[in-house]
Amino acid sequence: MRICVSNSCADFASYRAERVKSLFNVDDGSRFELSVDLPIEGEDWKIGLVVGPSGSGKTSIGKVIFDDPAAMASFEWPADRPIIDCIAPAGRFDDATAALSAVGLGSVPAWLRPYSVLSNGERFRADLARIVCDRPPAVVVDEFTSVVDRQIARIGALAFGKAWRRTGGQAVLLSCHYDIIDWLGPDWILDTATGAFTGRYLRRRPSIELEIRQTGWGWWPYFEPHHYLKLPRMIAADCYVAFVQGEPVAHLAVSTRPGLVEARACRLVVMPEWQGAGVGMRFLNAVCAAWRRGENRYSKPMPTLFHTSHPGLAAALRRDPLWTQVSAPLHGGGVRKSNRATAGIYGGHFRAVQGFRYIEGIDIR
Structure with missing residues (x-):
């Protein structure tokens, strides 16, 4: 595929325009032309990346x-509705929540806010969730990761890449940042700074090494605003915090059921800038595996229960x-079963809580 771009505007002759031409020996700034070879026709690919500095022709490409102007991603977000109502409004609720989680916007309170009040990072991921949920056969995303900090950009690129590859469509991402390449793992890259085309990008994405520390509740205030439920702290719980290069990224609390027959994990939180990278599941599995081996203060191997809605x-x-x-109960216990101090708050509520048991090393035959 040969792409030829020719953009033009008026050749202005104002005093300042002419002075600029004279000072910098520029005859004409009214035309921009670019020709590149993009050998992707007939190839099987999902994600392409056009990367280069600003003004190098990415948007024009x-x-x-x-060959379809409608492929350029552009969304209108109502100011009077939360984003959960705007993503696949005619589709299933589970599809919308799955798309939000898949691109790393797993912070439930953010789902209840209109797009206009979200942070730049949340808006970036909300846009990606609409793309993933809509599943267009072809889409072009301009300024990909340009408005977010680089940590969110890298993890967001990783999360979108994993989610998009499940849709079956083709996406071309336009970005001026090279640091997302290893995390995105595109099928091809066009660098508009050099005109170089790279097919089948096969480099392995950077690893994420977690350091897990057993702590008390001292770190919980750092994570609590990002937990989707507001509940008291678990009684007699051991807390674990995962760090990446000294930065706290995930939290989990583990207590026991009566009789020390099994453990119960709760308060799993992954910081927003790390959501979508698979950190939470690996962290949860590592802690539960340690309890299964008896690496706890009781020195007793125990399976772990985990509940979530x-x-x-x-x-x-x-x-x-x-x-x-x-x-998978559909509602909480009756008010009489609730603690007297919380009766009427947690009793009898409708919430589809789902329970899971960590079964590695357990004979379930």
Whole structure:
């Protein structure tokens, strides 16, 4: 495929325009022309990346690459509705929540806010969730990761790449940042700074090494604003925090059931800038595996129960062969079963809590 871009505007002759031409020996700034070879016709690919500095022709290439102006991603977000109502409004609720979780916007309170009040990072991921949920056969995303900090950009690129490859469509991403390449793992790259085309990018993405520390509740205030439920702290719980290069990224609390027959994990939180990278499941599995080996203050091997009403997390647990689902009640216990101090708050509420058991090393025949 040969792409030829020719953009033009008026050749201005104002005093300042003429002075600029004279000072910098520029005869004409009214034309921009670019020709590149993009050998992707007939190839099987899912994600392409056009990368280069600003003003190098990325957007112009994006407009013609599919020969369809409608392929350029552009969304209108109502100011009077939360984003959960705007993603696949005619589709299934689970599809919308799955798309939000898949691109790393797993913070449930953000789902209840309109797009206009979200942070730049949340808006970036909300846009990606609409693309993933709409599943267009071809889409071009301009300014990909340009408005977010680089940590969110790298993890967001990783999350979108994994989610998009499940849709079956073709996406071309336009970005001025090279640091997302290893995390995105595109099928091809066009560098508009040099005109170089790279097919089948096969480099392995950077690894994420977690350091897990057993702590008290001292780190919980850092994570609590990002937990989707507001509940008291677990009694007699051991807390674990995962760090990446000294930065706290995930939290989990583990207590025991009466008789020390099994453990119960709760308060799993992954910081927003790390959501979508698979950190949460690996962290949860590592802690539960340690308890299964007896690496706890009781020195007793125990399986672990985990309950959640988060649709994305429940789906991830169902996919993981180390877990099996053991319950799915549709509502909480009666008010009489609730603690007297919380009666009327937690009793009898409607919430589809799903229970899972970590089964690695357990004979379930």
